[in-house]
Amino acid sequence: MPSDPPARLSHRKLRHIEACLLDESQYQGVTTGLEDVAWPYHALPELNLEAVDLGCTFLGKRLSAPVLIGAMTGGAEKSATINRNLAAAAQRLGLGLMLGSQRVMLEHPEVAASFQVREHAPDILLVGNLGAAQLLKGYGPADLERAAALVGADAMAIHLNPLQEAMQTGGDTDWAGVLARLREVVAQTRVPLLLKEVGHGLGAEVARQVEGLGFAALDVAGAGGTSWARVEQLAETGRVYSPDLAELGLPTAQAVREVRRVLPSAPLIASGGVRTGLDAARALLLGADVVAVARPLLVPALTSAEAVEAWLTQFIRELRVALFVGGYADLATLKQRG
Ligand SMILES: Cc1cc2nc3c(=O)[nH]c(=O)nc-3n(C[C@H](O)[C@H](O)[C@H](O)COP(=O)(O)O)c2cc1C
Secondary structure (H helix, E strand, O other): OOOOOHHHHHHHHHHHHHHHHOHHHEOOOOOOOHHHOOOOOOOOOOOOHHHOEOOEEEOOEEEOOOEEEEEEOOOHHHHHHHHHHHHHHHHHHOOEEEEOOOHHHHHOHHHHHHHOOOOOOOOOOEEEEEEHHHHOOOOOHHHHHHHHHHHOOOEEEEEOOHHHHHOOOOOOOOOOOHHHHHHHHHHHOOOOEEEEOOOOOOOHHHHHHHOOOOOOEEEOOOEOOEOHHHHHHHHHHOOOOOHHHHOOOOEHHHHHHHHHHHOOOOOEEEEOOOOOHHHHHHHHHOOOOEEEEOHHHHHHHHHOHHHHHHHHHHHHHHHHHHHHHHOOOEHHHHHHHO
């Protein structure tokens, strides 16, 4: 299997982090569309705010709130700090954590420790990660199972990122046969698999293409937050040289609606530009089961577990208030009444 030298991979990851820290990494024109979802307001909620129950079960694990920390990688030395801080906060708050791409770890086992967070988070829902591009280049079920086993993951996410790859010099741009490969891999892998984008969105068409393949969940990772086409351009040249291409994608609200319409009962993650608890509430109202947040947690994750915890506590508080003033006692009521 082709292998980039570890120094090159970690240098690229570091450039990604630096690019993600810039405001220019975010969509500039396109928004998630969540802001247009009308949220009901009940002046007589007949509820106790503190008793609003945000608990749910996702992929077989209990969560205290329907919130996952989105997949993020670091440069070699930074990824250990990022993952440790994210994991410790997820454990304390009872939330899930999606790890960043484990490709570097499979190619260079010496960096595996930076992904191994189970000692900080023995109980959480933990999701590993690998790119579909890697599955087209020789990686397969055994590698996904190994990646999961090495970190103690409950499931593995496969990310689709054709636009990001196309923005990268030497990116993996031959995606012919990807659906057949996914079908093969899902059928043969003995770890639950999720399918996600990286910020440009999965919509109705993808949902129809993968229907019945056996994915345990889908994460729309829609447009309106971090644009990986922007990140890739910034990381490579320091500027966004194709700004229109970088704005391509399905806005998160639309992506959730579309996937939910095609797959009414598939476990569904809403992500991409989810920035507040009210954004999360609106995505749940559209039919998502849980939300995931990535970029807003990057600075806190580089700081401390306490900083991550503080950001998420505020976010969950906002979600609780939204349900309270919407008159929803819990997530089941939100789902039933819509
Ligand atoms: C620093 C950083 C690193 C990321 N690395 C990965 C990755 O390795 N694998 C992946 O599937 N997605 C990765 N993502 C994409 C996120 O999981 C997410 O889909 C995307 O950023 C949109 O969410 P956001 O708007 O909340 O940032 C990364 C995002 C950030 C900010």
